Amino acid sequence: MGYKEHLTENLTDEEILRAFSIVLPYLNDLSRDDTAFGLTDTEKYIEYEDPKGFQLQLRAGSEPLDVIKDSLRSGRLEKGDTNVSGKEIKVISIPIRNSKGKIIGTISDGIDLDDTTRLVNSVSEISESLDQVSTSVSELANSASNFALTGQKTLKQAQDVMETSKKTSDAIEIIKSIADQTNLLGLNAAIESARAGEHGKGFNVVSTEIRKLASQSKESTRTINDIVINMNQSINTIIGAVNESASESEEQAAAIEEISATIESINANLKRLNEFIERFA
CATH class of the missing domain: 1.10.287.950 (Methyl-accepting chemotaxis protein)
Known part of the structure; x- marks a missing residue:
């Protein structure tokens, strides 16, 4: 059994999501672009980090975006363009699974399409x-x-x-x-x-x-x-x-x-x- 499997097997669903929640605030500093990061369970956002350059008015408790819902349904990476608070963004979402392979949430990022479009x-x-x-x-x-x-x-x-x-x-x-x-x-x-x-x-x-x-x-x-x-x-x-x-x-x-x-x-x-x-x- 690998370290990843051992870790998830010994963590509850809540502990796995909590671990992602702890890491989430650091991701923007690692990203080369101004990026929004979100963490959801199967129904709602449980953590959201706004980028420095724009605000999307998302917060814990907000309904997941359509791209994230697609990822929850399909069980695989999904990406797409969407409008949030009047801002065109590209969203990438991947599902989070527990040790039994059950989808328990998603982690996603979003970048401003305006800069990309201008480029x-x-x-x-x-x-x-x-x-x-x-x-x-x-x-x-x-x-x-x-x-x-x-x-x-x-x-x-x-x-x-x-x-x-x-x-x-x-x-x-x-x-x-x-x-x-x-x-x-x-x-x-x-x-x-x-x-x-x-x-x-x-x-x-x-x-x-x-x-x-x-x-x-x-x-x-x-x-x-x-x-x-x-x-x-x-x-x-x-x-x-x-x-x-x-x-x-x-x-x-x-x-x-x-x-x-x-x-x-x-x-x-x-x-x-x-x-x-x-x-x-």
Whole structure:
């Protein structure tokens, strides 16, 4: 026979309830929450301890709450929400048995549902807010990723333009070479015109026009070359800016993804906390 069985076998029903009555005033100090504790026989409260934070207007002789009556009837732990003196509380009641297994009373506790409800609501509101923030962060991450992608496309286009510009420079060199050759041809025509004297006047007209064309070609190539050089400088500036912007966008996207993951983790913990509160409230 264990100590518990030996103890209850040697105590009367009144002595068992008296023992609970002696312990009852100490339970509130042991409880983490502000809790009401009650002791009943099979008909009425025989002891009641009010919590520090609220009053339920229960006392010795008061009729047991419905949850306690259910526990007396079922012979097992019962819990439920009830309204006492305008206060919503959650009550847990367990039956007390004598050595023969007969139910002789109950011991119960009650906690204020207002605090629990406020906590659950606060957790839910925080969770909803985090959901909204997470959605906004995801949209921002997508925007940053799209911006980075656009920057990469712009960079590719700028590089393509640079390649085209290089080909233009090559073409200018060819035109310049042709102009030099044309100018040389004009000089040769002028020399031949001088040698031919009166008969070489036609050569002289041709050589003048050829050299004029060569001069104009050179001037045009210089102008085009200046434009190409300026364009190359502008393109290099654009490429540098796009590279820097793309790098920053990629870093921002990575940072946003990390923030989003942290928010999801916090949200998951809040949901677990909410489930825990609802389970034990």
